[in-house]
Amino acid sequence: MTERYNLSTDFLAAAGWSDAVRAPLAGDASNRRYERLQAADGSPAVLMDAPPEKGEDVRPFVAIAEYLTSLGLSAPHILAADPEHGFLLLEDLGDDLFARVVLSAPALETELYTAATDVLLALHSHTPPQSLAPYDAPVMADMAALAYRWYGAQETGSMAAQSEAFHTAFQALLNAHIPDQTVLIQRDYHAENRLWLPTRIGPARVGLLDFQDAMLGHPAYDLVSLLQDARRDVPPAIEQKMLAHYINESRHDETEFHAAYALLGAQRNLRIIGVFARLSLLAGKPHYVDFIPRVWDYLMRDLEHPLLSDIRTQLLADLPAPSEALLTELKAKCGTLQTL
Numbered sequence: 001m002t003e004r005y006n007l008s009t010d011f012l013a014a015a016g017w018s019d020a021v022r023a024p025l026a027g028d029a030s031n032r033r034y035e036r037l038q039a040a041d042g043s044p045a046v047l048m049d050a051p052p053e054k055g056e057d058v059r060p061f062v063a064i065a066e067y068l069t070s071l072g073l074s075a076p077h078i079l080a081a082d083p084e085h086g087f088l089l090l091e092d093l094g095d096d097l098f099a100r101v102v103l104s105a106p107a108l109e110t111e112l113y114t115a116a117t118d119v120l121l122a123l124h125s126h127t128p129p130q131s132l133a134p135y136d137a138p139v140m141a142d143m144a145a146l147a148y149r150w151y152g153a154q155e156t157g158s159m160a161a162q163s164e165a166f167h168t169a170f171q172a173l174l175n176a177h178i179p180d181q182t183v184l185i186q187r188d189y190h191a192e193n194r195l196w197l198p199t200r201i202g203p204a205r206v207g208l209l210d211f212q213d214a215m216l217g218h219p220a221y222d223l224v225s226l227l228q229d230a231r232r233d234v235p236p237a238i239e240q241k242m243l244a245h246y247i248n249e250s251r252h253d254e255t256e257f258h259a260a261y262a263l264l265g266a267q268r269n270l271r272i273i274g275v276f277a278r279l280s281l282l283a284g285k286p287h288y289v290d291f292i293p294r295v296w297d298y299l300m301r302d303l304e305h306p307l308l309s310d311i312r313t314q315l316l317a318d319l320p321a322p323s324e325a326l327l328t329e330l331k332a333k334c335g336t337l338q339t340l
Contacts, residue, residue, distance in 0.1 A: 004049065004051065007085050007087070008047065008049055008087055011080070011082050011085065011087040011089075012037070012047065012089070014080070014082075015079065015080035015089050017037055017039060017045065017080075017089065019039065019040050020037040020038060020039050020040075020045070021037065021038045022035045022036075022037055022047070023035060023036050023038075024036075025046065030050075030056065031050070031051060031054040031055065031056050032048060032049065032050045032056055033048075033049040033050075034046055034047065034048055034049070035047040035049070036092065037089075037092075044092035045079055045089055045090060045091065045092050046076065046089070046090040046091070046092050047087065047088070047089060047090075048061070048087065048088040048089075048090060049086065049087060050086040050087070050088070051086050052084075052085070052086045056086055057083075057086075058081065058083050058086055058087070058088050058212075059083050060212045060213070060214070061088065061211070061212035062078055062081055062083070062088065063129070063131070064129075064184075064211050064212060064214045065077075065078055065211070066078065067129050067184075068123075068208060068211065071122065071123065071126055072122075072202075072203070072204055073119060073122065073123065073203055073204060073206075073208060074093065074195075074197055074200060074203075074204045074205070074206060074207045074208055075207075075208045075211065076090040076091040076092075076093055076207075076209075077090070077091040078090065078091075079091060093195045093197065093207035093209075094195055094197070094207070095195075096195055096196040096197070097191065097192055097193075097194065097195055097196075098112050098116070098191035098192070098194040098195070098196060099191040099192050099231065099232055101196045102191070102232075108196075109235070109238065110238060110241070112194075112196060113226070113227075113234070113238050113241075113242050114242065114245065115203065115205050115206050116189075116194055116206050116226055117223070117226070117242045117245055117246050118202070118203050118206075119203040119206045119208070120189075120219070120222055120223060120226075120246065121203075121246065121249050121250060122202075122203040123183065123184060123203075124182075124183040124219050124250065128182075128183055128184040128216055129184065132184060132214060132215050132216040133215050133216065134181045134215065134216045134217070135181060135185060135187075135215040135216060135217035135218075135221070136174075136181055137171050137174035137175040137178065138171060139215075140170075140171075140174050140178070140264075140267050141167050141170045141171035141174060141267075142167070143267065143270075143271040143274075144166075144167075144170055144266070144267045144270040144271055144274075145163050145166060145167050145170075145270075145274075146270070146271055146273075146274025146275060146278065147270040147271070147273045147274040147277075147319060148162060148163035148166060148274070148318065148319070149163065149274060150274045150275070150277040150278040150281060150282075151273050151274050151277040151292075151319065151330075152318060152319045152320065154277065154281070154326070154329060154330060154333070159318065162318045165314070166311075166314055166315070166318065169310065169311060169314060170267075170311060173263065173307070173308075173311060174263065174267070177259060177260060177263055177307065178218050178260060178263060178264065180218070181215075181216040181217050181218060182216070182217075182218070182219065183216070183217065183218070183219050184214050184215075184216065184217075185214060185215055185216070185217035185218070185221045185222050186208070186210070186211040186213075186214050186222055186225070187211075187213050187214065187215065187217075187221070187222070187225065188210045188211075188213070188225060189222040189225040189226050190225050190226060190229045190230070190231065191226075191229055191231065191232055191234075192231055192232075193208070193209045193210040194206055194207065194208070194209070195207030195208075195209065218260055218264060219246075219250065219252070219257075220257060220260045220261045220264050221264050221268070223242070223243070223246055223261065224261060224264050224265045224268050225268065226242070227239040227242055227243070228265055228268070228269065228295075228298040228302075230269075230272050230276075230291045230294060230295050230298075231291060233294065243257075243258070243261065258305070259305060259307050262302045262303075262304075262305035262307065262308060263302075263305070263307060263308065265298060265299075265301075265302035266299060266302040266303055266308055266311065269295050269296075269298045269299040269302065270299065270315075272291075272295050273292055273295050273296065273299070275288075276288040276289060276291055276292055276295070277289070277292070277330055280330050280331060280333070280334050280335075281330065281333050281334065281335070281336065282335070283335070284334055284335030285334075286330070286331040286334040289327050289330045289331050290327075292322045292327065292330075293322045293327075296321065296322050299315075303315065
């Protein structure tokens, strides 16, 4: 038995779950691990194992989960916590991820996406926690420039000058059109982090996962995460319907919100392209490369907005489209880099 397993056993014993049957659950792109537990009486729970020595910290998850549940939203309840050693015992919200439900019951797709949009409307009607760091123009420009560092540089070599020029222009655009950060953004609000809980009522029908990196941002950001999903194709009709639904219910200015949606879509999709390339090159996870063409297509669509015409010209001159040869090269270099 490893030291980490022994620590988890002690944690579960202290929480009254020493006799639970343990089974692994699928993880995510982080260093966190998950196990499903079943107590002797059949009660379920989930163990989160987030090693502090690998940079993980469960305290943000606890804080955001407690905030979300205080609003009546369906984040997992915290049953027990050991922040020092990086363990949480969580309410088990089940296995019905949106991505799976839509595959088995396509007729529910519009209902699921409407419910997820309603979660954002409910969340954005409340004052966010004061402790959130702002996802502001400098941070967003830094994140978008990851596409230059980890994706573009693989094809063209060093892109320091191009990256700096892009960063300057993009940050100025963000400052001009996304000046304020007003709501809690979960930042990975997509179909593989949403669970369908149809027996609950209203926005509580959507189970929430992977929100520990929440920041203070623009209301359009999580809507982009939901509707321009890197892992699945959201029908354009549903994207437009949810955009209209959010704008109508929130009473945002339609022109301004569409511009913010396109600008934040470009920002998010550039970040994802960079992160997915990095996960292959640095972390040895080549399957993320397979998502890049879809994300690139979203980026091209976002860049069609007139607000982004100059940035579009700059990006198309700097970054190569994800050809089969380029994607093969990224996979061939899987796990070979220590830094870049």
